[in-house]
Amino acid sequence: MKLNIENEDLTKFRGLAGVSGSGHSWPEDYADDNGKYLNQCLTCNTHFMGHKRRNVCKLCDTENQRWWESLSDEERKEHIASVAGEVNRIFGPND
Ligand SMILES: [Zn+2]
Numbered sequence: 001m002k003l004n005i006e007n008e009d010l011t012k013f014r015g016l017a018g019v020s021g022s023g024h025s026w027p028e029d030y031a032d033d034n035g036k037y038l039n040q041c042l043t044c045n046t047h048f049m050g051h052k053r054r055n056v057c058k059l060c061d062t063e064n065q066r067w068w069e070s071l072s073d074e075e076r077k078e079h080i081a082s083v084a085g086e087v088n089r090i091f092g093p094n095d
Pocket residue numbers: 024041042043044045046056057058059060061
């Protein structure tokens with residue numbers, strides 16, 4: 001669900017789980033063009049406010065950052081190779 005919500009309409013959506021004051025939203029996006037969309041997190045499914053191109057809430061993004069920083073260089077290379085393999089499996093190898 002993608003809705004562009006103006007300031008005055010924001011209160012209508014405060015009842016939705018995860019929106020407003022939960023830490024899932026990205027208040028630093030609000031002043032930008034398209035910065036106040038109601039998005040749904042691909043990781044935890046919570047609704048959050050932020051730029052229309054965001055697909056992960058702030059809490060999950062922070063968790064992802066912590067996980068990435070906890071990896072060694074070797075583990076990061078293995079993960080990147082694994083993701084590349086998955087992309088090739090889905091979309092086929094790049095010719
Ligand atoms: Zn999330």
